[in-house]
Amino acid sequence: MKKRETPATTYRVIGNWKCNKTIDQARSWMDQFRRGYTPVDGVEVVLAPPHLLIAQLGEYLEQAKMKHFSLAAQDISPFPLGSYTGATAADMIKGICRYAIVGHWERRNYFHETPLDVVNKVSEAADASLIPIICVDETNAMSQLTALVDIDCDTLVVGYTPVDGSSYREPQSPDKIAEVAGYISQVYPSRPIIYGGGVNSRNYERYISIKGVSGLFLGAVSLQPDSFLQIVEAMQQRVRVAGPS
Numbered sequence: 001m002k003k004r005e006t007p008a009t010t011y012r013v014i015g016n017w018k019c020n021k022t023i024d025q026a027r028s029w030m031d032q033f034r035r036g037y038t039p040v041d042g043v044e045v046v047l048a049p050p051h052l053l054i055a056q057l058g059e060y061l062e063q064a065k066m067k068h069f070s071l072a073a074q075d076i077s078p079f080p081l082g083s084y085t086g087a088t089a090a091d092m093i094k095g096i097c098r099y100a101i102v103g104h105w106e107r108r109n110y111f112h113e114t115p116l117d118v119v120n121k122v123s124e125a126a127d128a129s130l131i132p133i134i135c136v137d138e139t140n141a142m143s144q145l146t147a148l149v150d151i152d153c154d155t156l157v158v159g160y161t162p163v164d165g166s167s168y169r170e171p172q173s174p175d176k177i178a179e180v181a182g183y184i185s186q187v188y189p190s191r192p193i194i195y196g197g198g199v200n201s202r203n204y205e206r207y208i209s210i211k212g213v214s215g216l217f218l219g220a221v222s223l224q225p226d227s228f229l230q231i232v233e234a235m236q237q238r239v240r241v242a243g244p245s
Contacts, residue, residue: 011239012157012194012215013232014046014133015222016074016101026053030060032225039067040236046099047222048072051088058096072099072133075107078120080127090128100125103135103144105161115147126153133194133217135159138180145187158184159217162197171198174210181212201227208238 021029026049037045045068049057058071077087090100102125103118118134125132134156136144141160148156160180162172172180181193196217199207201224207216216235222228 010192010214011043011235012046012192013043013228013235014048014072014099014159014194014196014215014217015228016048016072016104016196016217016219017050017223018074018106018219019050020223021049021053023053023056026057027060029223029225030057030064033229034064034066036226036229037066037069037232038236039069040239041068042239043068043232043236045069045232046072048074048099048101050074051093054093054096070098071096072101073097073130074101075104076100076102076121076124076130078117078124080124090124090130094128094130098131099133099157100130101133101135101159104159105135105137115144118144119147119151122148122153122156123151126151126155131155131157133157133159135161135196135217136184137161141180141184142187145184156188157192157194157215158188159194159196160184160213161195161217171203171207174206177207177213178211181210185212199231201230204231204234208234209242 051073054071054073061069073093076090077084079087081089081091102121107113122132122134132153134148136158177195184193192214193212194215194217195207195213199216199218200221216231218231
């Protein structure tokens with residue numbers, strides 16, 4: 001069994017591109033980000049591009065040798081390799097991605113993913129030695145996490161997002177996020193918890209140092225390399241000043 005990470009081990013800034021960018025746009029983004037990026041121990045940058053871009057960005061990163069920078073899949077199949085048309089199995093990306101996002105609100109809502117689908121995806125990720133980022137919401141967090149207790153995965157990261165898309169525009173207050181993080185820690189003690197929903201280049205400073213939260217899960221703001229880098233650097237500064245605590 002892999003050694004469990006604590007929230008203090010690594011602070012993560014995760015950029016989810018969702019269904020955006022062509023390969024040329026992705027390479028341009030990487031070039032711009034790379035020019036300004038300086039890695040800092042204790043902060044990991046995680047980028048989740050569309051599936052079609054994963055292999056080519058993986059090659060880019062291999063050549064660039066960017067430290068503390070990893071790729072994530074936005075989703076994986078609940079099934080292993082086999083006769084599942086249109087699916088992307090965890091084993092297909094495990095040599096390129098370090099993470100897999102599972103159970104995102106948009107997947108549950110728009111694609112009608114069930115709790116069983118999510119459990120199976122986490123299991124597939126764990127079997128492929130990917131780190132699952134399991135997305136939960138305020139209303140259903142306890143049941144969503146309890147469903148996973150029997151899965152042997154000590155690397156799991158909890159991504160807390162609001163219950164619906166409205167909070168993607170107006171994020172919850174830091175106090176409320178800290179409260180929910182406390183509840184999550186009761187079910188999954190010592191699991192890293194990241195927050196996503198409405199954080200942007202104008203308000204990110206309020207969300208860098210929330211008690212019980214060790215990272216940010218960014219959407220639209222991650223599409224702009226300069227804005228994303230600005231938030232990464234703020235997280236790096238937080239670690240430099242306070243240190244992992």
